[in-house]
Structures are given as structure tokens and as C-alpha cells.
Amino acid sequence: VTEAPQYDAVLVGASAGSLVAALKLSAAGLRVLIVEKSELVGGGTAYSGGIVWAPDNHRMRAKGIDDSLEAGAAYLEAIDPEDHDPEAAAVYLGVLPGLLTDLEEWTGITWVSYTGLPDYWSELPGGVENGRFLLPLTWVPPTDADTTLLKRVRAAAHAVGMESEWIWGRALLGALALAVGSADGVDLEFGVPVTDLVLDATGGPVGVDLATPDGPRRVVPRLGVLLNTGGAEWNRELVERFRSGPFPLPQTPEDNTGDGHAMALRAGLPLVRMGQTIAIPGVLVDDPPAGAPRCRIFFQPLAKPHSVVVDDQGRRFANETFFVDLAEAMSSSGRGEAVFVFDAQYVERYGLPAGVGVDVAMERADSLAELAALVGLPAAALEEDVATYNAAVLAGADDAFGRGSTPYQRVFGDRDRVPNPTTGTVAVAPFHAVRIRLTTSGHRGGLPVDPHGRVVGDDGHVVTGLYACGNIASSGLTGRAYFSGTSLGHALVQASGAADDMIARA
Numbered sequence: 237v238t239e240a241p242q243y244d245a246v247l248v249g250a251s252a253g254s255l256v257a258a259l260k261l262s263a264a265g266l267r268v269l270i271v272e273k274s275e276l277v278g279g280g281t282a283y284s285g286g287i288v289w290a291p292d293n294h295r296m297r298a299k300g301i302d303d304s305l306e307a308g309a310a311y312l313e314a315i316d317p318e319d320h321d322p323e324a325a326a327v328y329l330g331v332l333p334g335l336l337t338d339l340e341e342w343t344g345i346t347w348v349s350y351t352g353l354p355d356y357w358s359e360l361p362g363g364v365e366n367g368r369f370l371l372p373l374t375w376v377p378p379t380d381a382d383t384t385l386l387k388r389v390r391a392a393a394h395a396v397g398m399e400s401e402w403i404w405g406r407a408l409l410g411a412l413a414l415a416v417g418s419a420d421g422v423d424l425e426f427g428v429p430v431t432d433l434v435l436d437a438t439g440g441p442v443g444v445d446l447a448t449p450d451g452p453r454r455v456v457p458r459l460g461v462l463l464n465t466g467g468a469e470w471n472r473e474l475v476e477r478f479r480s481g482p483f484p485l486p487q488t489p490e491d492n493t494g495d496g497h498a499m500a501l502r503a504g505l506p507l508v509r510m511g512q513t514i515a516i517p518g519v520l521v522d523d524p525p526a527g528a529p530r531c532r533i534f535f536q537p538l539a540k541p542h543s544v545v546v547d548d549q550g551r552r553f554a555n556e557t558f559f560v561d562l563a564e565a566m567s568s569s570g571r572g573e574a575v576f577v578f579d580a581q582y583v584e585r586y587g588l589p590a591g592v593g594v595d596v597a598m599e600r601a602d603s604l605a606e607l608a609a610l611v612g613l614p615a616a617a618l619e620e621d622v623a624t625y626n627a628a629v630l631a632g633a634d635d636a637f638g639r640g641s642t643p644y645q646r647v648f649g650d651r652d653r654v655p656n657p658t659t660g661t662v663a664v665a666p667f668h669a670v671r672i673r674l675t676t677s678g679h680r681g682g683l684p685v686d687p688h689g690r691v692v693g694d695d696g697h698v699v700t701g702l703y704a705c706g707n708i709a710s711s712g713l714t715g716r717a718y719f720s721g722t723s724l725g726h727a728l729v730q731a732s733g734a735a736d737d738m739i740a741r742a
């Protein structure tokens with residue numbers, strides 16, 4: 237059934253990008269339909285830390301922290317000069333500061349600095365050691381808030397014990413959902429997956445096919461369609477078609493099945509950077525509650541002294557204090573698994589990491605050899621590698637794998653320990669072991685987009701009326717590297733650009 241174009245824009249997926257675009261389109265007097273496959277607001281974004289990487293942001297300026305957009309641009313180039321998109325960088329850096337303050341005004345959230353968190357590669361040109369990471373730490377809905385949409389915001393499944401609080405990514409989604417709920421001209425439909433894109437070869441308006449409870453429906457809006465359908469983490473067939481190595485276990489909600497990617501392929505559109513993912517060490521959770529992921533992010537505990545990570549041969553293999561390198565080594569070795577070993581000094585000083593021994597399995601033994609037997613590692617190799625590591629620690633030598641060699645790598649260590657906050661012997665019984673896995677916070681490949689979220693076809697031309705943001709969109713903002721805050725930050729910038737483009741075309 238073809239409908240008359242009742243809407244100006246259709247936004248696919250009720251996550252942060254769509255909600256931002258809806259607020260802008262509504263303020264411009266346009267009519268918007270948001271269609272969401274699940275019954276909830278927010279996909280991976282609801283599970284996220286809500287961190288946005290923003291050079292020279294208003295909170296830095298208020299605190300007198302020195303930064304500039306030029307430094308931000310130099311840093312983006314330095315982290316991957318070979319796959320750098322200066323135009324994407326310029327638009328990101330130019331749009332984000334204003335967008336973040338607009339969001340405070342539109343939704344009542346407050347961005348706070350993640351104090352003391354350096355850029356991942358702060359030692360590179362343009363890097364800084366503090367202030368660029370902002371997050372909506374918490375948000376409090378007004379007491380008279382209409383809770384209709386708030387009840388639909390997905391729980392923050394990785395925030396152990398705080399799942400239903402308004403924190404991090406969930407705080408941003410709650411604040412946006414509340415604002416969208418009272419915006420003029422915005423309709424939301426839940427439990428309605430978009431099944432296909434409708435592309436007119438003659439350049440006519442772009443539409444979508446929906447699978448509604450009443451049967452298929454086609455909606456062709458006047459101005460355009462924004463895809464905010466998330467990553468393809470749960471679509472193993474699609475992931476393995478493009479990516480070699482072990483399958484990274486998804487930390488995202490099961491609805492992230494790469495529907496936007498599949499639609500794009502069926503419509504003959506290109507997909508790029510499909511092998512790239514936000515790879516992070518994680519742990520398997522025993523018996524997670526319904527709807528919660530089986531994998532929990534697990535990297536900060538690995539940077540503390542009195543611990544090492546070894547492979548299935550009982551050998552250290554990467555820098556445990558930089559999860560990017562550790563996950564890359566887990567991936568490139570083809571194993572996808574490793575074992576975190578820590579001793580009684582670790583437990584005495586830092587306690588057990590959240591969940592370990594409760595809903596995350598842990599082995600404990602009175603000697604390294606017994607521990608090795610319990611987790612299936614060669615005992616002699618484990619003892620030998622730990623002895624080598626301990627000797628280097630006691631001699632005050634640099635760590636063979638570079639533990640704690642940059643400001644970012646030291647930040648989750650033990651700040652009271654000098655000179656290296658991340659090193660300390662693994663020598664006091666009982667010894668403990670936790671199995672860690674290669675997991676992903678989201679795949680990064682998708683439709684090529686220009687810096688304003690406009691989809692670019694195979695011929696290099698913008699597909700008028702088709703936009704993408706978040707993990708279905710792929711750009712060279714951070715090249716082959718990834719660092720926190722650019723996934724959500726870019727989703728917001730792309731969605732804002734898409735809305736501006738539609739408004740300009742209206």
C-alpha cells in the first residue's frame with residue numbers, strides 16, 4: 237500500500253541520533269515519524285557510557301583547561317594519517333561544541349568532564365591529558381514528567397546494580413525521549429521494523445517499507461530517511477562475510493542485527509570498513525537477566541598492579557593496560573580468549589572486580605601451578621612468564637609489553653604507586669584467574685557518509701534524501717583507530733547534519 241507523503245522525514249531506530257534529528261526537524265515545523273523495531277528507546281547507546289569526545293568543549297573552558305579545535309584536528313590526523321578524513325574532522329569539531337550546549341538547553345542534561353581521563357594517545361601531536369571526554373553522568377526527570385516514553389528507555393545493562401537509573405547513555409536517551417515526547421509533529425511507532433529502503437532510480441524521494449502488526453506498509457516522506465539502525469553485532473553471517481578472525485561476542489542489545497546494512501546491500505548501496513569493530517576485552521556473565529547481554533565490558537581491572545593476562549599457552553602476549561592493543565592481539569592471534577591472573581595483593585588493595593566471583597566465574601588456588609591446572613594452562617610456562625615479569629618489576633625495569641607507558645595506560649592503575657602505577661609482582665597466594673573474551677561494543681562499518689550524514693553511493697555522489705548516523709554510518713573521522721566518545725559523538729553530529737540538510741531542502 238503506498239501512502240500519500242504525510243511525513244517530511246522518517247527516522248529509523250529510536251536512538252540518540254534519531255531523537256536529536258527529531259527535535260531539530262520539529263523545531264523547524266516539519267512532520268516526523270520515528271519507527272523502532274523493538275519496544276524500547278535506545279540500542280547500544282542505552283548500554284553505553286554516554287561519553288562524547290569533544291575538544292575545546294565548554295566544560296574545559298570553564299575549568300581553564302587549555303585546548304583548541306586545531307589541536308583536536310591535529311590529533312585526529314595523528315592517530316591514523318593514512319585513513320584520515322580532514323573534512324569529517326572539521327565538521328565534527330566545528331559542530332559538536334554548539335550541539336552539546338544546545339542539548340543542555342533542549343533537554344536539561346548537564347555534560348560533566350570525565351576528570352583526569354587523557355586522550356588514548358595523548359602523547360601524539362594535538363593530544364591532551366584531561367578534559368575532552370564529557371558524559372551525562374546522571375539526569376533527573378522533572379517530578380511532573382510524562383513517563384510514557386521514559387518507561388520505554390532501555391535499561392543500562394552494563395551498569396551493575398544501577399541498570400534502571402538515569403545514568404550515562406541512558407541519561408542522555410531519557411532526557412532526549414522526554415523532549416521528543418512533547419515536541420510538535422513527531423510520531424513514534426514501536427515494534428515496527430523497517431524491512432527495506434525504497435530508492436527511486438530517477439532520484440525521486442526515498443522511502444521505507446515497514447512490517448506493521450497490520451501488514452506491510454510503505455512510507456515515502458517528502459524530504460528523506462535517516463537510518464539510525466545501529467551495528468550488525470548479532471548478525472553473525474553478515475559479520476563473518478566481511479571480517480576474518482574470531483567472532484567478537486556482542487555487548488550490544490540483540491536487536492542490533494545489522495538490518496540497515498542488509499537493506500543497504502539489497503538496495504545496491506556500498507558498505508565500507510566492514511571489518512572494523514570497537515573491540516574490547518569482556519567477560520561472560522552467568523545467567524544474565526532476560527534482555528541483558530551475556531558479555532560485560534572488562535578492561536579497567538586489567539590495568540591494576542599484581543596482575544597479568546596470558547594466552548592459552550600461559551604466556552603474556554600484549555600490553556594489558558591498553559585494551560585497544562590487548563583486544564587487537566586477541567583478535568589477530570585468532571584465539572579470541574585469554575586469562576586474567578591476579579594475586580592476593582591485588583585483592584587486598586583493590587578488591588575483586590565488579591561481578592567477579594558473583595556472576596562472573598573465577599578460579600582460585602594456592603599456587604600458580606594449581607591455578608594453571610584449574611583453567612587448563614601449561615603450568616611451567618605460566619610460572620616462567622610470571623617469574624620474568626616479577627623480576628622486571630623488582631628490578632624497576634620497563635615492562636616488556638610496555639605496561640603503563642602512556643598517560644591513558646596509567647589512569648586505571650594505582651595512582652599511589654610510583655613510578656609505574658600499573659606494575660606490581662604477582663607473587664602472593666591465593667592466585668585467581670578469570671577468563672576474558674574478545675567482545676565488541678559495536679561494529680564500525682556501514683554506509684559511506686559525507687560529514688553531514690548524507691549517504692554516498694558507489695558513484696561517489698550523495699544519494700539525495702538518504703542519511704545515516706551512528707554505527708550504520710561509516711566515516712574516516714578516526715581512521716582505523718577507535719576511541720571512546722567518537723561513536724556517540726559522531727552519531728549526534730551526523731544526525732544534526734542530516735536534519736539541517738533536510739531543513740535546508742524543505
Ligand SMILES: Cc1cc2nc3c(=O)[nH]c(=O)nc-3n(C[C@H](O)[C@H](O)[C@H](O)COP(=O)(O)OP(=O)(O)OC[C@H]3O[C@@H](n4cnc5c(N)ncnc54)[C@H](O)[C@@H]3O)c2cc1C
Pocket residue numbers: 248249250251252253271272273274276277278279280281282283284285286287288394405428429430431464465466467487488491492493495496533676677678705706707708720721722723724725727
Ligand atoms: C558497553 C558499551 C559502552 C559504550 N560506551 C560508549 C561511550 O561511552 N561513548 C561512545 O561514543 N560510544 C560508546 N559505545 C558505543 C555506542 O553506544 C554506540 O556505538 C553509539 O551510541 C551508536 O549507536 P547507534 O546510534 O548506532 O545505535 P543504537 O543505539 O545501537 O540504536 C539502534 C536502534 O535501531 C533499532 N533498529 C535496528 N534495526 C531496526 C529496523 N530494522 N527498524 C527499526 N529500528 C531498528 C534498534 O532496535 C535500536 O533501537 C558503547 C557501547 C557499549 C555496548
